[in-house]
Amino acid sequence: MSEITLVQAINRALTRAMRDDPTVVVLGEDVAKDGGVFRATEGLLAEFGEGRVIDTPLAEGAIAGLCVGLAAQGFRPVAEIQFTGFIYPIIDQMMNHASRIRTRTRGRLTCPMVLRSPCGGGIRAVEHHSESPEAIFAHMPGLRVVIPSSPARAYGLLLAAIHDPDPVVFLEPTRLYRAIKEEVPDDGASLPLDRAFVVREGSDLTLVTWGAMLKETMATGERLAAGGVSAEVIDLATLKPLDSETVLRSVAKTGRCVIIHEAPRTAGFGAEVAARIAEHGLLSLLAPIERVAGFDTVMPLLRLEQHYMPEEQRILAAARRVLAFR
């Protein structure tokens, strides 16, 4: 068995889900014949045909809205929004319909849909192609928000998202699509949607992150280890519902925490993580929490994007400040 990339793992999970469950349909712009602009849906049309792999007209709002109709009818639509810069038109449908049709009808109609979208910067893409909107979705009751950061987690979490009886926004960091390879057995096993992953154990400092920033965060962990500091790294992976327990347990152990994300700092999801610690883990804290995040500015065009996304230097500096605090 060979190693595969994250985007291949997405493809593998889609294939597996479609084989196992005839109600799973894939749709979106350029997902069928072209196989998706990142090739996440490559090969699906050939295997499953036009009835289950559907190129849509260019209309993101309606794509989300029609998933609500399909899902209420018992299908499990998995829609792709081509880039997160074009995901904003779906917010209305997610907020007013997908996330609440179960509540509104007291469970009579439900919405088992998945909305996949490549997210984040760092691939020298065109304007509006590098956004990180996870906090917006994490604020919506009735939704789940998932961001995988390894091929194996992408496979297991996407399967879980497809099997889940409620709507899931599934954001895929483009920067990781082809950055890592690992073995991902096609065993159909899904991962829990309410558990954070401790991807590096440590005792001196907790680094909490998700998505593409896991890369720089892990690198920071290694760098700190070289200096004799033992950092625990948590990949939240499922932002909503948030597994605060895993975070709190770690902070109880380390007493120090840095939260890293690529989205703008203010009202980013890092704030929620910090707030949970300030509420439930305050007594363990030996130092102020720090957030290392994207600036509260527009994501710059490609020449400066690497300065926008938290660089290892910035994470390291924050970690050192937090470690040095007495």
Added chain:
Amino acid sequence: MSEITLVQAINRALTRAMRDDPTVVVLGEDVAKDGGVFRATEGLLAEFGEGRVIDTPLAEGAIAGLCVGLAAQGFRPVAEIQFTGFIYPIIDQMMNHASRIRTRTRGRLTCPMVLRSPCGGGIRAVEHHSESPEAIFAHMPGLRVVIPSSPARAYGLLLAAIHDPDPVVFLEPTRLYRAIKEEVPDDGASLPLDRAFVVREGSDLTLVTWGAMLKETMATGERLAAGGVSAEVIDLATLKPLDSETVLRSVAKTGRCVIIHEAPRTAGFGAEVAARIAEHGLLSLLAPIERVAGFDTVMPLLRLEQHYMPEEQRILAAARRVLAFR
């Protein structure tokens, strides 16, 4: 001079701004002939005519989008979105255009627009009429987010928002529209857009809130005072940019903080306030921070809405826990 309500103060500020500046135009659904469903724009059509007070077709996304065009041309559009439940279609325009056209063109084109929308629950309204989406907008770089909670602040902040050279989302708590009256001189004086208001001074506990929840929060402050506890109450009013200094100064004094808002708890703007304290005010804290917020559920229909919005009981209980903490 007689006392006026918050919605009358909005009307007064609009009138004043339109008299003072011919580039100010008001537009939205039912704002002209009907004077707005809450009467915020009543009388404007009669005074300023059809060229400056404009009923639009029913299309929220395009309303926001055309404001971008008007504003780039030197107008100062003040658009009304009838209820925040219908504000989601504007997010795309606010995020991809209004908030970034200045950045994108290095200041060549700008976007001095104001988007007003009545927000929040508690008026026994129809489904989707009681939403609190401030955190979503507060996450957008390049925007300002303002929520007044008294007639005087509504007047001064709306004038400031209209004068401001950048886009402002201005949310008006419907529950307060006619709940309070005060004297509001029509002096054309605006209030700063980057200052929180300490609306009650105190030394034992800081209560941070905004919008309609100020009412229950002040009541809690009074209740605590009756028991000999001195609570400081801060009305953030301008969520973005956030005046963390005022919050931090207060917490430095009191050592205890409860944050109250009506929007769902998770990834709500209370998280940002808590995070700032955990970052910059940790050493002052004598007790864990608490957030009292709307549940992470859909806003229920009117029969149960009063249980969704933080009741005085819930705020009081949190305050007592925080006060009792040793």
Added chain:
Amino acid sequence: MPDFARDSTQLINLYQAMVLTRTFDAKAVALQRTGRLGTYPSSLGQEAVAVGVAAAMREEDLLLPSFREHGAQLWRGVTLQDILLYWGGDERGSASSGPRHDFPVNVPVGSHAPHAVGVALAFKLRGEQCVAVCVMGDGATSKGEVAEALNIAGVWRLPVVFVINNNGWAISVPVARQTAAATLAQKAVAAGIPGEQVDGNDVIAVRAAVEDALARARAGNGPALIEAITYRLSDHTTADDASRYRSDAEVSQRWNEEPIARLRRYLVKRELWTKADEERMLTALSTQVDAAVESYLATAPQPVESIFDHTYATLPADLADQRAAALAARSRR
């Protein structure tokens, strides 16, 4: 004349359904005025659209109503109590009494149009002979998602029928300020689908037009748009005062065309309906509505924790904590 219009029982059914709708509307407005119902949108004058649409549908078709199709919901079996519960602010009103697959009332204007496309796609993918029927107002035709939905329905030839209840107004905005299109039916041209106008004050015409469109859609011939021209005789909702923006003269004029008196005149002329029938019916309907109101008012409230019950299929841990806190707070009180 369509077949059903030759059948007096069917005509009388349509008539009674419209009168029931109007009787119910009047009662609902009265309940709101006395604080026993939330804001309510009456369908006064537009009963022929809702009833005509529903009467054209089969049980297995799927209705996606906007907020002014009480008559259609009633025809499809939603109980008066449930409609009251919904507008009285209780989610259980959308739980169950109609066809289990029908969509609940849709308040954000036009946002149900893409749902109808998804439903129709499901019918098509499963090869079912069912049609999704989406009803919306004239104002909805300005919403982008409606245009998106029409377009997708067209290119995929889906079994969906969009019905526009053109009642002349979107709150205070008349159709002439809503669009420069000469008709709303021609919105269909942009999507390459058939569009037609029908007299929305003629329940027979509405039913016949919708039946034709449904038959075409059922046969695999794709979607259609029907503009039913009627008039909103009432205020927009109980929260509105239409005298602020339209003249009494206009409204009085339109009362001459309203659909109930019109069908009654026809029935009477054809000697299918007598004064005695009318009186008997009014008494019966009034009793029926009163009974529903009584049972609505007697409905035990939902417990506070019901706020949490259907947020997810299973309650996540952090939400369970919030639920527990809410329950604790409640029992303390």
Added chain:
Amino acid sequence: MPDFARDSTQLINLYQAMVLTRTFDAKAVALQRTGRLGTYPSSLGQEAVAVGVAAAMREEDLLLPSFREHGAQLWRGVTLQDILLYWGGDERGSASSGPRHDFPVNVPVGSHAPHAVGVALAFKLRGEQCVAVCVMGDGATSKGEVAEALNIAGVWRLPVVFVINNNGWAISVPVARQTAAATLAQKAVAAGIPGEQVDGNDVIAVRAAVEDALARARAGNGPALIEAITYRLSDHTTADDASRYRSDAEVSQRWNEEPIARLRRYLVKRELWTKADEERMLTALSTQVDAAVESYLATAPQPVESIFDHTYATLPADLADQRAAALAARSRR
């Protein structure tokens, strides 16, 4: 034949502008292939649309381009360097060299249509004889906000002209899978505004059609929609491989209709253009483009703090802190 087409200088100007566009496109693609430019959308084969539109406009009119109108931007005075800067990932490319009121390149498909409505409303409110011109692709016609914009422009009779560059494809989706409408011009019917088709490979026809629409709009006779039918001879962008979804045969066939050879044949036939002219022009354009590339490559980078410079008119306190931290981090490095 329109007046301008009788004027050989004007015809030659149009011709040279199209060839400049194509020369530039080829260079830009080459720069991307060698890592010196970001993803780039060539306008190969569609030069007549961009150039025809721009040539019809006055300086004081306002262009709202999508991402494939390099030819229109160039005609309106945006420098080659600026276009390279933008696609090379530097915001300064949208800062200034064209008319200061023109909008920058619009990437989110169709989202500039409402901007055009706002601009046109500004013109109308000020009583100016200017027109907003919004260019978009065939795929954009499926976006709801485009329908919303057309509708509002119609009901307010605004001076705005929407031009659809129908190049047959939206990435991998052909127009036939984008809509069931027989033409894209008929999208205008839903908005009650005039819509027409024009041969988008004929720069004379494009310019003439847009001139007519502009004249009508300028005279207060409201908006129009023009569908210019052309073909995308290139991949969607440098990130795309069109051979995955369309046949070479189709593309070869379409090469026969491309606008530059067509106008050249016409010029040559009318004896307005010689082989020598052609060679002279190609050399000149190639020199011009090379010089622009050189100055693009030599442009000093924006400093890191420029990320903050235009977020607000004045930097809020907390953002100033972030800026200071970024600067500090940078100087540490």
